[in-house]
Amino acid sequence: MTVDQAIFRAVLAVVPTSVVVVTGISPEGNPVGATIGSFTSVSLNPPMVGFLPSVDMEVWKAMKSTGKFCVNVLTGDQEKECWAFAGSKDDRFAGISWKKSPAGLPQLDGVAAWIDCQLHSETLVGDHYFVAGTVLHMGANDAAKDSMIFYRNAVGIPHLGN
Numbered sequence: 001m002t003v004d005q006a007i008f009r010a011v012l013a014v015v016p017t018s019v020v021v022v023t024g025i026s027p028e029g030n031p032v033g034a035t036i037g038s039f040t041s042v043s044l045n046p047p048m049v050g051f052l053p054s055v056d057m058e059v060w061k062a063m064k065s066t067g068k069f070c071v072n073v074l075t076g077d078q079e080k081e082c083w084a085f086a087g088s089k090d091d092r093f094a095g096i097s098w099k100k101s102p103a104g105l106p107q108l109d110g111v112a113a114w115i116d117c118q119l120h121s122e123t124l125v126g127d128h129y130f131v132a133g134t135v136l137h138m139g140a141n142d143a144a145k146d147s148m149i150f151y152r153n154a155v156g157i158p159h160l161g162n
Contacts, residue, residue: 019148021072021085022051023098023106024063031093031106034059035086037150038128039071047135049115052128058088060129064119069133070105073113074148081108082148102137112144 018040023033038052049071053060063069074082085092093106101107103116117133 016149019074019082019150020051021074021081021108021111022053022060022063022069023072023108024069025066025105026062027065031098032059032062033072033085033092033106035082039073042132048120048132049117049135050130050132052125052130054128055124059092060131064122064131067119068103068105068136069117069119069131070101070103070107071115071117071133072106072108072111073115074108075110075112075145076148077145078108078110078148110144111141112147113140114138 017037020036020039021033022036022039023031026032034053034057036051036053040050042048042050051071072081081096084094084096097109098106099109101114101116105116107114115133115135116137118136120132120134121130123130123132
């Protein structure tokens with residue numbers, strides 16, 4: 001059976017996913033980052049998380065050589081950060097406030113949570129890699145608003161009605 005890509009996208013658009021910015025340091029020592037809409041927890045013991053960058057994502061190629069990355073979980077009001085790190089812009093950090101995480105990686109200000117990771121594995125899966133990372137450090141921002149999600153081809157805040 002052949003699956004039509006347009007139908008595949010339309011069906012999966014109704015599955016909400018988290019929106020994160022994965023950051024790291026390039027071999028030249030520059031901060032790099034990309035918006036990712038496919039992030040998940042992988043294991044409790046050892047603590048691991050994963051995400052799926054496309055095989056042609058230059059930002060992932062630049063940061064993976066250091067063997068570390070930081071997952072920044074965006075809040076619903078961080079659309080500026082979401083779009084700053086999407087696409088193929090040269091200076092994604094322009095106008096974005098950040099500091100170094102405990103692992104020395106870019107940690108965006110105001111995120112709902114952040115997770116420093118050591119690269120565990122990278123597995124080719126179709127036109128993406130499945131990247132698994134072992135958690136080194138992490139933290140949550142109790143004052144942060146709800147996390148951002150991607151749903152029906154748009155970013156926003158989940159509304160969980162009673």
